[in-house]
Amino acid sequence: MRAWRVHSTGEPGVAMRLEEVDRPVPGPGQLLVRVRAANINFPDALLCRGQYQIRPPLPFTPGVELCGETPDGRRIIGTPALPHGGLAEYALVDAAGALPAPGSLDDAEAAALHIGYQTGWFALHRRARLAAGETLLVHAAAGGVGSAAVQLGRAAGARVIGVVSGAHKAQTARELGCDLVVDRSAEDVVAIVKEATAGRGVDVVYDPVGGEAHTQSAKCVAFEGRILVVGFASGTVPAPALNHALLKNYGILGVHWGLYVQKDPEAVRDCHARLTELAAQGAIKPLISERIPLEGAADAVQRVADGTTTGRLTVLP
Structure with a gap:
């Protein structure tokens, strides 16, 4: 072969x-x-x-x-x-x-x-407990991992803000259904998110990028918001200022899908059943x-x- x-x-x-x-x-x-x-x-x-x-x-x-x-x-x-x-x-x-x-x-x-959608499901529903009506910010929203999170956020009834780099990726994020798209290569992410949320910030951040994306997330996450640490595609692992998380009252939540495979395989099978149902309904499509x-x-x-x-x-x- x-x-x-x-x-x-x-x-x-x-x-x-x-x-x-x-x-x-x-x-x-x-x-x-x-x-x-x-x-x-x-x-x-x-x-x-x-x-x-x-x-x-x-x-x-x-x-x-x-x-x-x-x-x-x-x-x-x-x-x-x-x-x-x-x-x-x-x-x-x-x-x-x-x-x-x-x-x-x-x-x-x-x-x-599979991996991208399972990660998104566990992150948004098990770790962040995303609720309908909340605002979700997705970094790298046009990528494989980010696009899954955008679709899952919309299926959960959240308002979705997508952050991308470049006009082509911005168009892809719009076609995915993001309510607002921010091109970080040409726009001020924090300022636009603050304006779009009337200064409140976002409830949940989905971050597979790390580096500067985490810094931006900490500046625009809301009171009792949740930052999901999904990966470090930027190549830079951030060092969060925990005093900032304390003073602003937000959570930093790690998401390692592989641990669910090891420690709770039944949850993985249940997640697959839910994803299969959403796909059959047309709510998500890779x-x-x-x-x-x-x-x-x-x-x-x-x-x-x-x-x-x-x-x-x-x-x-």
Whole structure:
């Protein structure tokens, strides 16, 4: 079979090689699945760079999210068991974590209704307890993670403010349904958010960026607001001023979806059922901006790493 592999860490466009390899052999509790679609995620770039919290042995195949077909013909979504990731014709998936692919979505969309949407669901509903009528600010609103949070926020009845960088991404955020879009490359995020909320600020902030985005969030979060720490795509891990959180009376909440997989797998299955229902209703639909042949996977991972993409890039082996 063909598979992209990393023999030494570095930038994805250099480190990834497309090779002919044997199909992986499933271990106890694992399934060998034919990959129907694999979405590119920022962790794929971190894996290539050797900067992810999980460091599989070299050589490994990136790809942390897929829609696949089991040997008995079931269509499933899941997280591949590294080092046999999803950017290949076949991958391994833990049987316990394999979830039925929603019938209302095609392969690319189904693959994307997993890590990003599960993270968004747990963040907004379990951690922040987002309520209808509240205001949600989403950083990187046009990206794969941010676009999921925008849709979930709207489905929950929140007013959604999207923060993006650049006119193209601003247009994407508007099409996703953001009530207000702020282009941080050309506008003052804090001033516009304060004006839009009559000085009150936002109730919930969804931040997969870190760095300056966190600084902006702290300045425009409301009394008893909640800042969700989802990731650090900027490459900078902020050091929050806890005295500021105390004086302004807001919460800083960490969101690590993988811990739910480990500690509360039943909650993950329940979340999937809720997401499947929302997808069937048309309330959410993953934004697939490009469908790419397997040969283009390394370039796709590099572009996601460089932050030049919108929505999800999906590889179709």
